[in-house]
Amino acid sequence: MGGQWVIGGWAPGTGIRAEIIRTASQELVDAFGRLLPQLSSTAGPLDHEALDRMVTCDANTVLVARTPDSVVGTLTPVLLPLPSGLRARVTHRRTRSA
Template sequence: MKIETEIAREPTQELVDAFARLLPQLSRTASPLDAEAVGRILSSDANTVLVARADGRIAGTLTLVTFPLPSGLRARIEDVVVDESARGHGIAALLMQEALKIARDAGARTIDLTSRPDRAAANRLYERLGFRVRGSSVYRMPLDH
């Protein structure tokens, strides 16, 4: 299996279709994305959307978010998902390594991510790549729309 990563730059139908296939594998509550929504995500200066292709087909995505703070440039990895049919081939690791390189090259001081405890394989990958559990609490407040 030939695997390549690239930065998504245009909200193509192929990318919209890939998100339609991949997002439900990441979150049961994620809303479907149309081309306009994908375009907004790609056009944000804070976002770098990486895609991994396995034999030419989009098999995974990752969003790197970088943002300046008074304490320095920070980065977060969000929404890492690899198609169930393509797991076990190192796709997530390649996406992560590319995101780490981009963040480092941009001058980010740190890079964070969150992961549910039940995602054992993902958590092992993150630890293998050098991420460490942080002594911090994560708070979330739902905002009703």
């Protein structure tokens, strides 16, 4: 089911809040550890250092969707400055399976 990301606020009727991540934390390492296997069967788990590189990279905007209890999804748009203008590409997105 698709939906609209409401950054910094609760998506109406969902109980889910979207946040921009600027620093790595153990909570996020654990969340990516749960979510990444749903996206790729070959990608290894991210450690704190790898997650920190990802969230501090100027080209990335790492978003997470969270309920009051846990992180339930991620979205990572990558901004690309091209001769034709600034473009974005969504490289990874994943939500927790129901």
